[in-house]
Amino acid sequence: MDFEIEIANYNFSSIFLKMNNDIFVRMISKKTKYAINALVYLAKRNGEGPIVISEIAEKEHIPRKFLESILLNLKKAGVLASKKGKGGGYYLLQNPEDINLADVMRLFDGPIAFLPCVTYKYYERCEECKDEETCGIRDVFYEVRNKTVELLKKANLAEIIKRERHLITDL
Amino acid sequence: MDFEIEIANYNFSSIFLKMNNDIFVRMISKKTKYAINALVYLAKRNGEGPIVISEIAEKEHIPRKFLESILLNLKKAGVLASKKGKGGGYYLLQNPEDINLADVMRLFDGPIAFLPCVTYKYYERCEECKDEETCGIRDVFYEVRNKTVELLKKANLAEIIKRERHLITDL
DNA sequence: GAATAGTCTACTAAATCTATAGACTTTATT
C-alpha cells in the first residue's frame, strides 16, 4: 500500500485548522471498530460453540464492559445469539458471508452518507439547501455514498478473513 | 436518483440502535457544508470583486457570525482573500478548478478516511489493532478511502457548478 | 447451591458542535 497517487496535486495548506484538538473526529466510532473486530473474531471461530465475552475482550483488546453492551446490541440486531450460564457466550446467528461492514457501521454510527439528503433510509433535507433537485453538491455526495456502500457491502466477514489470509501470504 | 439497488440484500434489522437521538452523527459538519456552499457561491460570482459576508450569509442561509469564522479559516488556508473597509468582502484566491471538496472537508472535519491507519497525512495506529500489516479490515477501509478521495478530488467548484447546470437542464 | 456468564440500569468525564456577543482594526468616501 502506498499513497503516492495523491501527492501530485495537493494544493491546500496541509495544516488542519483544528490542529490542537483531536482531528480524527468524523471517523468510525470505537464502538463500531470494536464491533467489527469482535465479529471477525467470532467468524474465525464459527462453529466452535459459544465464545465468552472476556475471551473476545482480551484477544481483541477491547474494554470488557464496553464490549458487553456492543455484543448485546449485535444480538438485538439479530446478528449474534447468546447463551447464558456455564459454557455460555456469544456466537454468530448469520453466515459470515451475510454480515457486512455497511450494516455494522449503520447499526452503531448511523447512515454512511456524508449528507442527510443522500441517505438510503434516513433521508432528511438540508436546512440551508435552496434547491435539492439541482444541487451539484448533493450530486457529488450521492455518488460518493453509492460507491462507499457498494464497497462496504462487499466487505462481509468471510471476505475480510480471506483478505487477511492473502495479506499474510504476500508478506 | 433512486436507491433501488440496495433493497435486494438488506439483511439487518433496519432500526438503528440510537433511534432516540440524532443519528446523523458521522456526517460532514455544518461548518463544512456552509464552507462548500459559500465557496460555490463565490465561484459563481468569481471576477466580480469582493462579496460581503452578509450577502453570502443571506443568500446561502448561513448564520452570519458563524460564516465569518468559516471564511476566515478559508482565508488562512489560502483559498480565499479578503478586503477590509467599504467595498470590501471575500473573493476566491484560487481558480474554481483548483478548489475541491476533499480539501475543504479535510480543512474543517479532518481526514476523510474512516480509520486513522489509512489516512494520507495523519496516520495513527489503531490502539486495539493486533497486526496492521495483515488487517483485512484496514484493507477494506483503505480501498474505501481511496475511492472516496478520488471522487471528492474530482469534485471541484467548477465541476459542481457544471453539474448544477446539467441537473437544471434535465428537469 | 455455587459458580459461571450474560442482562440491565444508571452514571460520568471529556470533548465537540454550533453557534452568539462584543470589542477592535482597517479602508473608502465625503
Place this chain on the structure above:
DNA sequence: AATAAAGTCTATAGATTTAGTAGACTATTC
C-alpha cells in the same frame, strides 16, 4: 478628519455524543 462599512479576534455557552465504569440482577450448568 470624520464617518460608515466591513473584516478580525477573543471569549463564552448550551446541547449532544463518546467511551467508558459500577453494580445489581437473571439464567444456566454441574
